[in-house]
Amino acid sequence: MSTFSRTELERSLKEGRLAPVYLLVGCEGYLRDNGARALTEAALSGTLLREFNESSFSLTSGGAQEAIAAANQLPMMSTRRVVKITDFGKLREADEEALVRYISNPAESTVVIFNTEDLDKRKKLARALLEKCQVVDYPALKDAEARTWVKSRLRELKVTCDELALSEIIMLVGTDVQTLFSELDKLASAALPTGRITAEMVDDLIGRSRELSNWELGDHLIARNRKQALETLYRLLEGGAQPVMLIGAIAGNYHRLALAKEALTRGSRDDVFRTVPLPSFKRDAFIANLKRSDAAKIAHGIKLIAAADLAIKTSVGGGGPKGARLQLEMLVCELSG
DSSP states (O other), rough: EEEHHHHHHHHHHHHOOOEEEEEEEOHHHHHHHHHHHHHHHHHHOOSSSSSSSSSEEEGGGSSSSHHHHHSSSSSSSSSEEEEEOOOOSSOHHHHHHHHHHHSSSSTTTEEEEEEEEEEOTTTTHHHHHHSSEEEEEOOOOHHHHHHHHHHHHHHHHEEEEOOOHOOOHHHHHHOOOOHHHHEEEHHHTTTTTTEEOHHHIIIIITTTTTTHHHHHHHHHHHHHHHHHHHHHHHHHTTTTOHHHHHHHHHHHHHHHHHHHHHHHHHHHHHHHHHSSSSOOOGHHHHHHHHHHHHHHHHHHHHHHHHHHHHHHHHGGGGHHHHHHHHHHHHHHHHTTH
16 A cells, blocks of 8 residues: 555545544654544544444554454444554564454454554564555654744644744754653643743753753764764663654754854854854854864764664665664764774
């Protein structure tokens, strides 16, 4: 089947179109889970006995047969059932075969939702999912998409934020929606009673408190301090940061560095920060690194980042979480060498 974006999924649900089997895949877990909830709400709209028509299965320790049995069960006083399946990356061969058979001939009255960060495309189940399911892709957000999401969330929180503060939030937090969600809630609480988030507030609550932020990793890379860069990388990964998100953050740092280098060549320090807004506490260190950086090396670094990003997204199954981590480690070594 074709692959939907999350926007296309929303449109299809508004039009009342539901497929019998969905595969939600990608590194943006918060939005993936939102997609699963939206599918469930659409499938069970008007259902009175919802608890009898909604099931969830994690297949970490078996459960494939139970999931299939639930999917084949007729709905109770409802037009549809919903079965959600996670953690299906490591299955016994018999369970994998059973799931493939179900996907090839799904129950018409059930919506089955497979939800995963990544797929090993060498597996028979993965190939069947990609071929026969309605696939919905949830990649890491780009900066512009993250800004749009943040603005929407701020409206829900009934707080405002100027463009400089918004830029600092994205630069310091990154584009992972779950992390943005948590940080925005913290900022919204601090913004009471004025209801306005300022750049100074972002510096205090996010910038200064994130000792292991994306900025620190970028600083070590630009300074070519391999030891500190790798130590920071490992601590960020252990703290739950996703490799795709970190590559995006590194790319953002190098993009800003390239723009700033051009601005410094043609103008003054003030021109740099008109071109590349930065938290005030980062400006002196950024200028120092900028003066030490060579434009050709910055351009080469951007090429290395693009190659690593492509390798993660186009390798077999993305190489899985371990493969993505290895690509990121190799990138950090190259950039800091």
